[in-house]
Amino acid sequence: MARILLTGATGLIGGAVLHHVLDRDDGTTWVCLVRCANVEQGRQRIAQRLARFTDAFTAQRLARQVEIVPGDFTCADRDMDPRLDNCTHVLHLAADTSWWGDERVYRTNHDGTLALARRAQAMPSLQRFLHVGTAMICGADAPSLVTETAYPAAEARHIVAYTVSKAATELSLAEHFPDLPVVVARPSIVVGHASLGAAPSSSILWVLRAADALRMLPCAPESHVDIVPADWVARTLVDLLMKPDLKHSLYHLSAGEHGRTSWADVIAAFEKAEPSDGVRRFRRFDLARDRAALRKRFAEVFGLDGSLKQAMLRATRAYYAFCALDLTFTNTRLLDEGFAPAPSLPDYLPVCLANSGEIVEQFADDIEMFTTLPARVPASAEDGLVMAATA
Template sequence: MSRILLTGATGLIGGAVLHRALVAKTDAEWVCLVRASDEEAGRQRIAARLGRFTSALNAQRMAQRVEIVAGDFTKADQIADPRLDSVTQVLHLAADTSWWAQEKVHRTNHDGTLALARRAARMPRLDRFLHVSTAMICGGKPPAMVDETRYPDPDAAHLVHYSASKAAAETSLAAGFADLPLVVARPSIVLGHSTLGARPGSSILWVIRACDRLRLVAGSRDGTVDIVPTDWVADTLVEMLARPALAHGTYHLSAGTVSRTRWSELGCTLDRVDPAEGPRHYEEFSARDRATLHRRFTEVFGMDEAIKVAMFRALQAYYRFCELDVTFDNTRLLAEGFAPPPALSEYIGRCIETSGEIVDQFREDFGGFAGAPVRGEQTARPRPSQPDGVTNRTVARRGSAPG
């Protein structure tokens, strides 16, 4: 029987994973490592997250079916709780997804992941440690098509500290835990839910809606962004846990060439599903052209509240990711029979239907944008304890990263 330790169950993807797993009613046991004062408080946090997918009553019932270990994954190596000893699979989703808080994200995402790996090394029945990284470890200058073999690259110039910390974690896991049954999943940009739309969370959805509302595309209108829905990522991760064997050690969970989003096509879809805001004619600009973005943003949203100023800065950083025009190859995943993701154009209508104001949706990601660098600061100083082989050379302004 599977006994799965899940970190990050109170987060966007973790909640979707748990909901999907509990709906399936397999005989797998789920143990959630949750930050909480005690088990009951942890259970209530899980129930609150599950409540985004189902009724409050159902969510409470589902939450009763999981075991809770109250704790911090960054100190997992100090958790003696014997319930962890019988774990057969770890799904490690927990992370600090803020973009600019350099020391904190490194401590959590790199040092914390290694602490969890040390605890996992003491789990005698463990047959898979599924570590969720991000395709954005490619940094700020990827080729147009990225496959799983090319990164992490110690010379990658990262746009944000977050992706540098995730790259560092991958590097150190590979270097220091040769005996761990490690598989790395790298989602691209996770946005919306293919049937529930924005209900489970509006993280990053506000970015697409804001770009659309501003009618500004960074780079080319024919450029693409690699976006996948939360539920597809959750389904894929659950299936990756269930598969007795996987051919590779690293997989992109990405849209790939078939399902990636082209701005010009997205505009046509939005004209159809959201005609009140149409017709769309996106103007192309450079993500470094702060003046154009500032002017347009002020006209459309205003700059009259602190939240809008924060949203402007976050959007400025997101535009740099959008301008990368990069596709993450998902051939490995599809070749092993995993279902392909739907394209954003297939479910953006559902996201719009279930959406409120764009600025309110940004609030969900707001916490990820703390610690903005001083204006004009583009390059992070190397950390004194820089992880082996990882360069934070070009950490951009601030934000809550795609992935």
């Protein structure tokens, strides 16, 4: 019987994983390592996350099906709780996903993951340690078609400290834990849920909606974005975790060449879901040169009153830096392994828009990612913090 240690259960993808697997009655035990004062509080935190996927009553019922171990994964190597000993699988999702946390992000994501890996070394029945990284470790100078094996790369030019920490983690896992059964999954950009739309999270969806409202793009309409929904990521992670034999130890969880979306198609999908003049004319602008134009347009569309909207303008600029990269992450490994491709964004964007609230409110849901500016952030941080990889 599988006994799966899950970190990050209170997050977006962790919630999608639990929503996907609970109620299956297949004998699997899900053990969730949750930051909380006691088991009941941890259960309530998980129920709260699950309530974004289902009704409150069902969320409570599902949350009762997991084992809770109160704890912090960054101290897992000192956590001798015997409930962790006989885990057969680890699905490590927990991370500090804030963009501007700098040392704190590195300590959590890199040092913390190594602490968890040390704890996993003391799990005698362990069959797989699935570490969730990010495809964006390729940095800003990657070719438009990114393959798994080209990264981590020492010369990668990172846009945010978060991806530096994720790249370094992969290198350190490979270097220091050669005997641990580590598999790395790197999702691309996770937006929405294919059937529940924006309900589980409006993270990053607000960026697409803001770009649409601004009618401004920092790239050509023919360039692409590689976006996948949270429910598909969750399903695929669980399949990767449980498949007895895998051909590789590293996979992109991405839309790939066949599932990626051009900005022209994103715009057409918006026009179809929320018709305007039938054309939806966008202005292309230069992110570095036309800062004032973006600010002016932002003020016209959203206003710039209050710290929330100012933070949203900074976050919009930072995300635009990623949008302009025109990156597609190959998914042939995943498809060759027999996994289903991701639903395409234009197919499920309507359901996301149908249950979306105000764009500014959706950004507020994401604000934790953008609240902490590191002390040594350069003046250009609003365009994305360009860092050399420490990896």
